[in-house]
Amino acid sequence: MTVPKTTVLVLDAAEPEPLARFYAELLGAATGPAPGDGELLLVTGRTGVVLGVRHDPDHVPPSWPLPEGSQQAHVHILVRANHPDDPTPPPVALGARPVDAEDDGGLPASRTTWRRYADPAGHAFVLSAVGEDLAPDGSHSGPPVQHRRA
Numbered sequence: 136m137t138v139p140k141t142t143v144l145v146l147d148a149a150e151p152e153p154l155a156r157f158y159a160e161l162l163g164a165a166t167g168p169a170p171g172d173g174e175l176l177l178v179t180g181r182t183g184v185v186l187g188v189r190h191d192p193d194h195v196p197p198s199w200p201l202p203e204g205s206q207q208a209h210v211h212i213l214v215r216a217n218h219p220d221d222p223t224p225p226p227v228a229l230g231a232r233p234v235d236a237e238d239d240g241g242l243p244a245s246r247t248t249w250r251r252y253a254d255p256a257g258h259a260f261v262l263s264a265v266g267e268d269l270a271p272d273g274s275h276s277g278p279p280v281q282h283r284r285a
Contacts, residue, residue, distance in 0.1 A: 141183070141184065143177070143184050143185075143186065143187045144186055144187065144208075144210065145175065145186075145187035145188070145189050146186065146187070146188050146189070146210075146254075146256065146258050147188075147189050147190075147191035147194045148188055148189070148190070148191065148194055148256040149190075149191065149192055149193075149194040149256070150256070151174075151176050151188040151189060151190045152176065153230075153255060154188050154254060154255060154256045155176040155177075155178055155186075155188040157229050157230055157231075157254055157255055158178045158185075158186050158188070158210075158254070159178050160224060160229055161212070161224065161226060161229055161231075162178065162180055162185060162186075162212070163180065164178050164179055164180035164181075164185060165178070165179050165180075166178050166179070166188075167179070169187065174189055174190045175187050175188070175189050175190075176188045176189075186210070194256065196253075196256060196257025196258075197257055197258060197259065208259075209258070209259035209260055209261055210254075210258065210259070210260035210261070211260070211261050211263055212260060212261065212262050212263065213263055213265045214262050214263065214264055214265070215264070215265070226250075226252050226260075226262070227252075229255075230254070230255040231252040231253065231254055231255065231260075232252060232253045233250070233251070233252055234251040234252055234253055234259070249261050249262070249263050249264070250262040
């Protein structure tokens, strides 16, 4: 018998509820407790669970970008190519902090299609513009997304 499996990126936060609400609002999703795990909140969209937020009372916000420009794990959110500056709702209005593209070590060409932020708990995330092949449910049916240093 095959056991169903899924992979979920889990972010740690000293205050998980506000961070889960932030991502739920940003992604047009809902949030709720994980079954059988009182320390984990799940952010669930139309395509299923997209992110988890776990309570960690000792959480220290990450430093991003690092001075030496090394890559770190980050949430990569795909948006339609003609909407990188117009997500609904805007990340800053929800409590995100823009990260200056000049300080991130990214490629100059990526500055026009990537918007870099830190969420309210300090985790890095990027709004990345992709072609019009991004479906209304958030799935991407086009060619693979080109990953560059974030």
